[in-house]
Every structure is written in C-alpha cells, then in structure tokens.
Amino acid sequence: xxxxxxxxKLTYLGLPVLTGLYGYEAAKYALYYDLLAATPLLWFVxxxxxxxxxxxxxxxxGDSFRTIASLPPLWGIGAGFVLxxxxxxxxxxxxxxxxxxxxxxVPLMIFTIGLALSLPKVRHAYAIIxxxxxxxxxxxxxxxxxxxxxxxxxxxxxxxxxxxxxPTMVLSLLIASRFKLDESLAAFVIVVTTVLSFITLPLxxxxxxxxxx
Numbered sequence: 001x002x003x004x005x006x007x008x009k010l011t012y013l014g015l016p017v018l019t020g021l022y023g024y025e026a027a028k029y030a031l032y033y034d035l036l037a038a039t040p041l042l043w044f045v046x047x048x049x050x051x052x053x054x055x056x057x058x059x060x061x062g063d064s065f066r067t068i069a070s071l072p073p074l075w076g077i078g079a080g081f082v083l084x085x086x087x088x089x090x091x092x093x094x095x096x097x098x099x100x101x102x103x104x105x106v107p108l109m110i111f112t113i114g115l116a117l118s119l120p121k122v123r124h125a126y127a128i129i130x131x132x133x134x135x136x137x138x139x140x141x142x143x144x145x146x147x148x149x150x151x152x153x154x155x156x157x158x159x160x161x162x163x164x165x166x167p168t169m170v171l172s173l174l175i176a177s178r179f180k181l182d183e184s185l186a187a188f189v190i191v192v193t194t195v196l197s198f199i200t201l202p203l204x205x206x207x208x209x210x211x212x213x
Contacts, residue, residue, distance in 0.1 A: 001131040002046070003046050003169075004131045004172050004189040004190070005139070006046065006135070007041075007168070007171070007172060008139070008165075008167055008168060009167055009169050009170065010038055011030055011035075013167070013197075014033070014163045014166050015030040017166075018030050018163075022158075026155055029160070029163070030159070030163060033160060035074060035077060039073075043067050043068050047064065047067070047175055048060070048064065050175050050179045050181060053179075054176075054178075054180050055180035056178075056179060056180060128189045128192060131168075131189050132193055132196065136167070136196055136197065137200075140165040141161075142164065143160050143164025143165075144164065147161070154211060155211075157211050161211075162204050162205060162208060166197070167190070167194040168190045168194070169190075172190065173186045173187055
C-alpha cells in the first residue's frame with residue numbers, strides 16, 4: 001500500500017496526457033519526473049522497503065544500482081539523447097515500427113493486471129481506502145508544492161501536478177510479486193485508482209489551467 005500510494009503511471013499514462021494537453025515539448029516533463037525523480041526513489045527506497053516486509057533476499061543499494069542500470073527506458077532515453085546530440089535522424093519505417101511496439105504497452109499492462117485480479121475481499125476494500133486517498137488526493141499537492149519550491153512555473157509546474165495525480169503504477173504489482181507480497185491487493189488498488197482517475201484527472205487538469213495561461 002505504501003508503493004501504491006506513492007508511485008503512479010508517470011510515463012505510460014502521464015506522457016500521452018501531457019503531450020495531448022501541452023504538445024510534444026511537454027513530453028520531457030513526464031520523462032524527467034519519472035526517470036530522474038520517481039524511478040530512483042522507487043528502487044532505492046520503495047523496493048528495499050518491499051523486500052523488508054516481503055520474502056526472499058533483501059534488496060541492498062548494489063541491487064538497486066544494478067536494477068536501475070538495466071532498465072530499458074533509461075537505455076532508450078540515453079540512446080535518444082545521443083542521437084539527438086549527433087543530429088542523427090531515424091528512418092521513418094523504424095520510427096513507425098517503434099511506435100507500433102509502443103502502442104502494445106498499455107494493452108499488455110491491462111492484461112497483466114487482469115491476470116492478477118481476483119474478487120476482492122471486504123477487508124481489501126477497506127485496506128485500500130487510505131492508499132487511494134493519498135495517491136489521488138494528497139500526492140498531487142505534494143508534487144505541486146515541491147515543484148513550486150524548486151521554482152518551476154507554467155507548463156512545468158502544471159505537468160508536475162498532473163503527474164502527481166496519475167493512478168497507481170502497474171510496476172507495484174510486479175514488485176509485490178517479486179517479494180511475495182499481496183498481488184491481488186496491489187492489482188485491486190491499481191484498478192480502483194485507474195477508474196477513479198477518470199474523475200480526478202480532469203479535475204487536476206482544470207486546476208492547472210491558470211498556470212499555463
């Protein structure tokens with residue numbers, strides 16, 4: 001529940017939302033928020049915490065470094081950065097192929113959640129209330145406050161608030177599975193926050209309108 005209340009779908013959902021709202025240039029805010037802020041916190045703090053309360057080998061700082069170094073998104077953004085600096089343009093057929101592969105991400109995520117879902121017990125329904133309330137109601141304002149303290153304005157500030165409002169990340173389900181935690185509970189909170197985000201995300205977007213005028 002700690003992971004579910006803290007980390008959201010920052011790239012898989014946040015990226016299309018931000019680019020749809022503010023254009024392609026806003027994509028960088030989703031990547032910065034996810035890969036440079038949330039991902040290190042997840043693997044240096046969140047995953048070791050899960051390993052402490054779960055089963056199997058404890059996750060140390062060396063394991064965290066190795067995990068981060070092996071993440072495909074980091075390799076991808078690194079490769080893109082190098083190509084951009086070098087002024088190397090990818091062929092259109094390759095961009096189209098990569099785009100088609102990227103379109104598979106969301107259906108596969110939903111399929112994975114479906115595999116882990118089971119009929120929730122009554123105690124599960126009560127257990128997720130604090131996590132859902134924190135993730136969708138508190139985290140956005142924590143993100144907004146942190147961004148303001150860092151001096152961000154306009155689209156950058158609005159993007160941070162919207163990223164904070166994203167529903168629970170699917171990766172929390174995989175971490176729960178890895179450390180033998182409650183997978184069905186993790187899947188349940190992912191589904192609930194995702195469904196509720198159809199209400200809370202438009203509210204978050206409305207809140208940020210005055211920031212980008």
